[in-house]
Amino acid sequence: MFTVYTLYSPKYDKIYVGYTSNLEQRLLSHNKLGKKGWTIKYRPWELVFTEAFETKKEAMMREKQLKSAKGREYVWDKVQEEYK
Helix, strand or coil: CEEEEEEEECCCCEEEEEEECCHHHHHHHHHHHCCCCHHHHHCCCEEEEEEEECCHHHHHHHHHHHCCHHHHHHHHHHHHHHHC
16 A cells, blocks of 8 residues: 655645655654655645555556646645645
8 A cells, every 4th residue: 555645844835745655654754764855854744635545656646646737736725725
């Protein structure tokens, strides 16, 4: 099982889209354990929404969709629903 997830940093008003096979560990990495990468600059992150997929390929395709212009618009709409 793979999860596509979206994170939001209210402090910096940033979003992040990714996928993983272990969401709990991945969130821990984004918020505490990670030592390098883009997401460490914008901590803390909050989970906005998730979508589950049976295969890695499906998750990767959905992640790619959410990172497109239309996908980012969709993600920002979700953030607006939650935080604004």
